[in-house]
Amino acid sequence: MTAPASAPSAPSFWLRARKQKRFAFGMGLTLLVVAFALFAPFFAPYGENETAGPPYSPDGFFGTDYIGQDVLSRLMYGGVGVLVVAVLATVLGMVLGVLIGVVAAYAGGWWDEIIMRLNDVLLAFPQILLALVVLTAVQNPAPWVIVLLIGVSHAPRVARLARGVALGIVSRDFVAAAEALGEKRSRVIMAEVLPNMVGPLLAEAGLRLTYSIAVVAGLGFLGFAADPGAANWGQMIYENGLGLATQPWAVLAPVLMIAVFTIATNLMADGLAQLSQKEDSR
Amino acid sequence: MNQNPRRDLQLSRRQLLKYSGVGVAAVAGSSFLAACGGNGGSGGGGGDEPQSSGGILIHGATGGGSKDTLDPHQPVTNPDIARVCNLYEPLLIWNNDYELEPALAESIEASSDARTWTIKMRPGVTFHNGKDVTAEDALFSIQRFANPKAPLSAGGQLSQIIDFQSTKAVDPTTLKLVLNTPYAILDTLLAEYTAGIIPTDFDVKNPVGTGAFVYESFEPGKTSTFTRYSGYWGDPAFVDELQIQDFADDNAKVNALQAGQIQTVDNLPYNLIDTIEGAGGGVLVSDTGAWVPFTMRVDVEPFSDVRVRQAMRLIVDRQAMIDQTLSGYGSLGNDLYAPFDPAYASDLPQREQDIDQAKALLQQAGQEGMQVELFTGDDIGSVAPAAANLFVEQAKLAGVDVKVTKKTPFYDDDYLSYPFAQDFWNTRNYIAQAVVGTFPPEQGGTYNETHWDNEEHRSLVNAAARELDETKRAELLHDAQEIEYEEGGLIIWGFRQQVDGYAAGVQGLEPHKYLPLGAYRFDKVSV
Numbered sequence: 100m101t102a103p104a105s106a107p108s109a110p111s112f113w114l115r116a117r118k119q120k121r122f123a124f125g126m127g128l129t130l131l132v133v134a135f136a137l138f139a140p141f142f143a144p145y146g147e148n149e150t151a152g153p154p155y156s157p158d159g160f161f162g163t164d165y166i167g168q169d170v171l172s173r174l175m176y177g178g179v180g181v182l183v184v185a186v187l188a189t190v191l192g193m194v195l196g197v198l199i200g201v202v203a204a205y206a207g208g209w210w211d212e213i214i215m216r217l218n219d220v221l222l223a224f225p226q227i228l229l230a231l232v233v234l235t236a237v238q239n240p241a242p243w244v245i246v247l248l249i250g251v252s253h254a255p256r257v258a259r260l261a262r263g264v265a266l267g268i269v270s271r272d273f274v275a276a277a278e279a280l281g282e283k284r285s286r287v288i289m290a291e292v293l294p295n296m297v298g299p300l301l302a303e304a305g306l307r308l309t310y311s312i313a314v315v316a317g318l319g320f321l322g323f324a325a326d327p328g329a330a331n332w333g334q335m336i337y338e339n340g341l342g343l344a345t346q347p348w349a350v351l352a353p354v355l356m357i358a359v360f361t362i363a364t365n366l367m368a369d370g371l372a373q374l375s376q377k378e379d380s381r
Numbered sequence: 382m383n384q385n386p387r388r389d390l391q392l393s394r395r396q397l398l399k400y401s402g403v404g405v406a407a408v409a410g411s412s413f414l415a416a417c418g419g420n421g422g423s424g425g426g427g428g429d430e431p432q433s434s435g436g437i438l439i440h441g442a443t444g445g446g447s448k449d450t451l452d453p454h455q456p457v458t459n460p461d462i463a464r465v466c467n468l469y470e471p472l473l474i475w476n477n478d479y480e481l482e483p484a485l486a487e488s489i490e491a492s493s494d495a496r497t498w499t500i501k502m503r504p505g506v507t508f509h510n511g512k513d514v515t516a517e518d519a520l521f522s523i524q525r526f527a528n529p530k531a532p533l534s535a536g537g538q539l540s541q542i543i544d545f546q547s548t549k550a551v552d553p554t555t556l557k558l559v560l561n562t563p564y565a566i567l568d569t570l571l572a573e574y575t576a577g578i579i580p581t582d583f584d585v586k587n588p589v590g591t592g593a594f595v596y597e598s599f600e601p602g603k604t605s606t607f608t609r610y611s612g613y614w615g616d617p618a619f620v621d622e623l624q625i626q627d628f629a630d631d632n633a634k635v636n637a638l639q640a641g642q643i644q645t646v647d648n649l650p651y652n653l654i655d656t657i658e659g660a661g662g663g664v665l666v667s668d669t670g671a672w673v674p675f676t677m678r679v680d681v682e683p684f685s686d687v688r689v690r691q692a693m694r695l696i697v698d699r700q701a702m703i704d705q706t707l708s709g710y711g712s713l714g715n716d717l718y719a720p721f722d723p724a725y726a727s728d729l730p731q732r733e734q735d736i737d738q739a740k741a742l743l744q745q746a747g748q749e750g751m752q753v754e755l756f757t758g759d760d761i762g763s764v765a766p767a768a769a770n771l772f773v774e775q776a777k778l779a780g781v782d783v784k785v786t787k788k789t790p791f792y793d794d795d796y797l798s799y800p801f802a803q804d805f806w807n808t809r810n811y812i813a814q815a816v817v818g819t820f821p822p823e824q825g826g827t828y829n830e831t832h833w834d835n836e837e838h839r840s841l842v843n844a845a846a847r848e849l850d851e852t853k854r855a856e857l858l859h860d861a862q863e864i865e866y867e868e869g870g871l872i873i874w875g876f877r878q879q880v881d882g883y884a885a886g887v888q889g890l891e892p893h894k895y896l897p898l899g900a901y902r903f904d905k906v907s908v
Contacts, residue, residue: 146774148770148771150701150705150774153709154651154708165652166706166767166771167704167705322759322787327785328769328770328785341631341632341635341650341652342652342656
């Protein structure tokens, strides 16, 4: 009897992914933006809330904003908040979603039906709407509230995909073999099912990260950022919208950063998706 | 039980704020002339060419909605105020310099004890339906807005002091107003734009007033149309038709002005002045007595210690506030309001940022490195959140850690209970402002954000309100202001200038200290 036909393991998938041009480019760009967000504050010419001149003046590289703060400095400070919230929300959404999806697929039968129909109900809510409804009710939301809202709203979408992928795995021989050996269900999921879902899940994570950034920035743009004084790319667009004609960089600079970052994460996700599709068809 | 009075309070707060208008101000000479210069000589303030008649003037305003109204006595939003100012007129009006001038009243005189006021109506004034304006109409209007059971915007104080049993129209041109207490500045209360005179058979669905424009059509939240009143008692309007259009936000309003779809806008955002001037439009700048204070509650920690309040007043960099949040369009404040009141205490030393002294005061009060939460909100106006963010940085210099909390909405049930917050007030004279903003609620202080309760201050203000001799009144008010200057809970860092925009070719707009766009007097404007 041959050993269970295990699907590609995580490290080898990673190695092949790096050779994929689309993924490599997206990954490189993402790392650049992340590095900018993390390290730029140390090089910013002004403080996050320091005024550098009159409002909407051309002083400085990108000029000043609605109350005269230096746009370049705010751009340098404004990435960390968006990034941290977006990444944490994505992780939360992935963990919750995968858990729900895999359990539904593995349990099957009525459990599957009940879990997935409830999931469908949640899917009916547009993501940003859910966040807005709660944020309007909560005064002065802490950053973790935003993480929770975005993460939870990701979960049903991830769950749907995770279930689909897991369904194809739970019926395969190596899973049946593991069950036959009397392994615990949790161990079967962790050791046999999940490692074989890495490709599609990574692609989904990249996609979710893109959405997270869009929602975090969108909430800032709508005036729901956690700290009204802090630099935050989305909030910068909101604060300076009126000055678009006078001092366009106050709006365009954060717009460009968000655009580059979402394109980069999307390319990364797309590359991963192509790769996992190729492997499926092999 | 507690909920209802608060709701009422919230509603009347909005009305009251609007009643004093989006207070405007005096000619900012140089800026104003510069604005006209940028307009190719046909400036709104005073071009060289004579004004021509005819055409349609379209005014754009933000803030309106489905609750828009044509009621003369309870306008709430800016488009409401613009409509009211063109349809109706009060007995007296505030002129461009915030001084009283007769309007529908020819004269108004107080008895020697300031308890009986005789109002002579201007002869020859007619309502839009052709009916003569009589003392009966004036009495009817006053009874409507100063109804003791349900006073409207202008009637808050009047409803408490008018003795309606003894007040009567003596003949068609004479109204005798009798008060139950001496009140020396009754005339100022009758000059509010929310005190318009309407006929005894007034119907808000087909509104009739005495203004230079006649009602034509009205769609709440969208647009309203008015035509020139040929029988107007003053100079007739230049334009044939006036339209007032609601806009959802400032962006849309400014874009419409730049595209030539509308001719005037009120409340231009400060940081867009250059944009409008660059695009060939004109900017009308007026000094005002309008202010956006920080409010410290004097009855809760840490602000119950007067040294903490004094320290906070020394922390704020007043000029930086004006430069950054008003783009420089403002004048320095000295923690006192009512700058246009003849009794304004301009001799008190101008307070300036003094971080060392602030630190020393905080140390004495045992509040070194104190942490405070500052409540702000978009509904206070765009200046407020910007000022809050700036204050955080200024406070850091004195080791004070300020955390800004943005409330949406700010004016909810928590309003008036925030320990440290912001607010906005419009142009008003001292007594009216002191009553509404620093007296206990049961004595008229409906918006006493700082919970200030000072017996000595109150008796000085009350004595001044009864004093007919202006010199003596000014002395009393000076003493009252000194108390607030030393111990008060308000940080008044500046008075903002009113900035309005107009398209090239618009003429006749004059800066006004009380309301935007020359108090919305579109009858003086030609296109």
